[in-house]
Amino acid sequence: MRKEHAINKYSQKKMYRVNGYTGGHVLKSPYARGQAYQKLGQLEEIDVWDTKGDTEKGYTSTKWEFLRLLFKSKGALFGSIIILLFILVAILAPYIAPYSYDEVDLPNMLQPPSSSYPLGTDELGRDIFSRIIYGARVSLKVSMFSVGISLIIGVVLGAIAGYFGGVVDYIISGLTDIVWSFPVTLLAIAFVATLGPSLTNLILALALTGWTGFTRLVRGEFLAIREKEFIMAAKALGIPNGKIVFRHMIPNSLAPIIVLATMELPKAIIVESSLSFLGLGAQPPTPSWGSIMSAGRSYIMEAPWIFLFPGLVIGILVLAVNLFGDALRDTLDPKLRN
Amino acid sequence: MTQYIIKKLLLMIPLLIGLTLIVFLILHLAPGDPVDLMVGPNVTPEVYENVRNKLGLDKPLYVQYFTFLKNVLRGDLGTSILKNVPVKDLIAERFPITLKLGVLSLLVSFAIAIPIGIQAAKYRNTPVDYLSMTFALVGISIPTFGFGLTLLYIFAYKLRWFPVSGHDTLLHLVLPVFTVGLTDAAVTARMVRSSMLEVMGEDYIRTARSKGLSEKVVMNKHALKNALISVITLLGMRMGWILGGSAILETVFSIPGLGRLMVDGIFSRDYPVVQGSMLVLGVSVLVGNLIADILYALVDPRIKY
Numbered sequence: 001m002r003k004e005h006a007i008n009k010y011s012q013k014k015m016y017r018v019n020g021y022t023g024g025h026v027l028k029s030p031y032a033r034g035q036a037y038q039k040l041g042q043l044e045e046i047d048v049w050d051t052k053g054d055t056e057k058g059y060t061s062t063k064w065e066f067l068r069l070l071f072k073s074k075g076a077l078f079g080s081i082i083i084l085l086f087i088l089v090a091i092l093a094p095y096i097a098p099y100s101y102d103e104v105d106l107p108n109m110l111q112p113p114s115s116s117y118p119l120g121t122d123e124l125g126r127d128i129f130s131r132i133i134y135g136a137r138v139s140l141k142v143s144m145f146s147v148g149i150s151l152i153i154g155v156v157l158g159a160i161a162g163y164f165g166g167v168v169d170y171i172i173s174g175l176t177d178i179v180w181s182f183p184v185t186l187l188a189i190a191f192v193a194t195l196g197p198s199l200t201n202l203i204l205a206l207a208l209t210g211w212t213g214f215t216r217l218v219r220g221e222f223l224a225i226r227e228k229e230f231i232m233a234a235k236a237l238g239i240p241n242g243k244i245v246f247r248h249m250i251p252n253s254l255a256p257i258i259v260l261a262t263m264e265l266p267k268a269i270i271v272e273s274s275l276s277f278l279g280l281g282a283q284p285p286t287p288s289w290g291s292i293m294s295a296g297r298s299y300i301m302e303a304p305w306i307f308l309f310p311g312l313v314i315g316i317l318v319l320a321v322n323l324f325g326d327a328l329r330d331t332l333d334p335k336l337r338n
Numbered sequence: 339m340t341q342y343i344i345k346k347l348l349l350m351i352p353l354l355i356g357l358t359l360i361v362f363l364i365l366h367l368a369p370g371d372p373v374d375l376m377v378g379p380n381v382t383p384e385v386y387e388n389v390r391n392k393l394g395l396d397k398p399l400y401v402q403y404f405t406f407l408k409n410v411l412r413g414d415l416g417t418s419i420l421k422n423v424p425v426k427d428l429i430a431e432r433f434p435i436t437l438k439l440g441v442l443s444l445l446v447s448f449a450i451a452i453p454i455g456i457q458a459a460k461y462r463n464t465p466v467d468y469l470s471m472t473f474a475l476v477g478i479s480i481p482t483f484g485f486g487l488t489l490l491y492i493f494a495y496k497l498r499w500f501p502v503s504g505h506d507t508l509l510h511l512v513l514p515v516f517t518v519g520l521t522d523a524a525v526t527a528r529m530v531r532s533s534m535l536e537v538m539g540e541d542y543i544r545t546a547r548s549k550g551l552s553e554k555v556v557m558n559k560h561a562l563k564n565a566l567i568s569v570i571t572l573l574g575m576r577m578g579w580i581l582g583g584s585a586i587l588e589t590v591f592s593i594p595g596l597g598r599l600m601v602d603g604i605f606s607r608d609y610p611v612v613q614g615s616m617l618v619l620g621v622s623v624l625v626g627n628l629i630a631d632i633l634y635a636l637v638d639p640r641i642k643y
Contacts, residue, residue: 178356181627183582186619187360193604193612194364270481274586277483278601290483297487297590301495308491311484319479326475 070331079324086317090136097130102285110303120305122295131287132313138288143268146206151261154214159245162222180212192280202281206268217260221253255332262325266318273314289314346631357620362406365609416610425614435505436595440580446519447526455530477524486517486590503592514591534565567638574630578623
C-alpha cells in the first residue's frame with residue numbers, strides 16, 4: 001500500500017524530465033528528427049504545464065544546482081562528511097590502526113580504555129579501537145556489495161516485468177511478492193543456514209533478499225513511462241528494446257533508484273551487524289562490529305566497552321547514511337519538499 | 339468483503355509454497371551430505387544406505403518435496419538430530435515464548451509510536467515534529483541488539499532493577515519488550531506521521547475545514563480515524579519484522595525462544611530443527627500479515643473487492 005503511493009509520487013514528476021530527451025539519439029537522423037518533433041511537439045505542452053510549480057521551487061536543472069540544493073540541508077552535509085570519513089578509515093585502516101586486528105595480547109585482556117588502548121581490549125587482549133577500524137571495511141564492503149547486487153537484480157527484473165508486461169510480469173511480480181512477504185532478517189538467516197556462515201555468503205544472502213524493493217520500484221516506474229509519447233516514438237522508429245530500456249527508461253527512473261539504494265544501505269549495515277552478532281556473518285578473526293559486540297555480550301559486566309563502542313559506531317554510520325538518504329530524497333523529489 | 343478475505347486466503351497458497359520450498363531446499367543445498375551429518379562418518383555402507391532410504395534421499399527431488407509437504411501438513415516436522423526428540427515438541431515448548439515477546443513488543447511499540455506520529459503530523463514543522471522525528475531517526479539508526487545490550491548493562495547489571503536473563507515473570511520481560519518496542523516504535527512513528535500527513539492533505543479534510551468545523555473535530559474525527567486505518571496494515575508488517583528478528587533479541591537476553599532454537603540449529607547443523615523453526619516463524623509472519631489484511635477490510639468499508 002505505502003509503496004504504491006511512493007511510486008505514484010515519483011511517476012507524477014516524470015513529465016518534465018522528458019525534456020532531457022531532446023538531446024537523445026532519435027534526433028540524429030533527419031527523418032527521425034521530423035518524427036520525434038512531431039511527437040515531442042505534443043509533449044512540450046504537458047511539460048510546461050506540469051513543471052511550472054517545480055521549476056519555481058528551484059527544480060534542479062544542472063548537477064551543480066542539484067548539489068547546491070542537496071548540501072543546503074545540514075543533514076546531507078553532516079551525513080556525507082561522516083560517510084566519507086568512514087570510507088577513508090576503511091581504506092586507510094592499516095595506517096590508522098595502532099595495532100593489527102588480530103594481535104592477541106593475553107596479559108592485557110579486558111583492559112579498560114587507556115592511553116595505550118584508546119577503547120580498551122577484548123577477551124584476547126586485542127585492541128578494540130583497531131578492530132573497529134578494520135570492522136569498517138567489513139561493514140562497508142558487505143553493505144555496498146549487497147545493495148549493489150540487489151540493485152542490479154532488482155532493476156533487471158523490474159525492467160523486464162514493467163517493459164514487457166503480460167505473463168513475464170505476472171511471474172516476476174509473483175516472485176517479488178513472495179520474497180517481499182518475509183522479513184529480510186529471517187530470509188537472510190535462511191540463506192546463511194543453507195550456504196554456511198561466511199562473509200561472502202552473508203553478502204549473497206543480503207543481495208538475494210534485498211532486491212524486491214528495487215523490482216517493485218522499477219516495475220512501477222516503467223509501467224508509468226511505457227505509454228509515454230517519447231517511448232512510443234522510440235518504438236515507432238524501430239529502436240531495439242534493449243536500447244530503449246537502457247538509454248531512455250532507466251535514465252528516467254534513475255532518481256528514485258538512487259534514493260532507494262541510499263535507503264537500503266543503512267538496513268544492510270544493520271542486518272550485517274545483526275547476523276555477525278549471531279555468528280552468522282564474518283568469521284573470526286575477521287572483525288565485524290557485530291561480532292565484536294557478540295564477544296561483548298559474554299563480558300558485559302567486566303568489560304562493557306567491548307559492546308558499547310562498536311554499537312556507537314554502527315549507530316553513527318547508520319544515522320549518517322539515513323540523514324544523507326533523507327536529504328537526497330527531499331532534493332530529488334520536490335513533491336515531498338514543501 | 340467475504341470475497342476480499344477469500345482472495346487474501348487464496349494468495350496465501352503461493353506464499354506457503356514458496357516458504358516450504360525455501361525451507362525444503364535448506365537441507366538439500368546445504369554443504370555436506372545430510373546422511374553423514376546424521377550418522378557420522380564412521381559407519382558401514384549398509385547403515386549408511388539404510389538411513390538414506392529411511393530419509394527418502396534416494397528418491398527424486400520433487401518426490402522428496404511432496405513427502406516433506408505431506409509430513410508438514412500432518413504436523414510431522416521430523417526429529418532433531420542432536421537431541422533425538424520430535425522437532426514439533428521443541429517448537430511447542432519455545433514458540434509461545436517468542437510469540438509472547440513479539441505481541442508485547444508490538445503493543446509497546448504502537449502505544450508509543452501512534453501518539454508520537456500523530457502529534458508530529460499535527461504540529462508539522464514545529465519543535466514537536468522535529469523532536470519526534472529526531473527521536474525516530476536515532477531509533478531507526480540503532481541496531482536492536484546494541485540497544486538491548488545497553489539496556490541490559492544499565493538496568494540489569496548496574497542498577498539491578500531487572501533480572502539478567504530468563505523469561506518466567508513479567509519482570510524478566512520488561513527489558514526485552516522495551517528493547518524491541520522502542521526501536522520498532524521509531525520505524526512505526528515515521529510511518530504513522532506520513533500516513534497522517536497524507537490523510538491531512540485529502541479533499542475531505544479540506545471540506546471538513548471549510549464547513550467551519552473546529553480543528554479539534556477535523557483532527558480527531560476525520561483525520562485520525564482515516565490515518566489509523568493504514569496504521570492497521572502496519573501491525574502485520576511490524577509483527578513480521580519482530581518475529582523475523584526474534585533470534586537476535588533472544589540471543590541478547592538469553593531467552594530460549596524459537597529464534598534462538600533456529601540459530602543454535604544452524605551451528606549444530608541440526609537441519610530438521612532449522613527447517614521446523616524457520617517454517618513456523620515464516621508461517622506466523624504470513625498469518626500476521628493476513629490478520630492485518632482482514633482487520634483492514636473490517637475497519638475500512640471502502641474495501642469491497
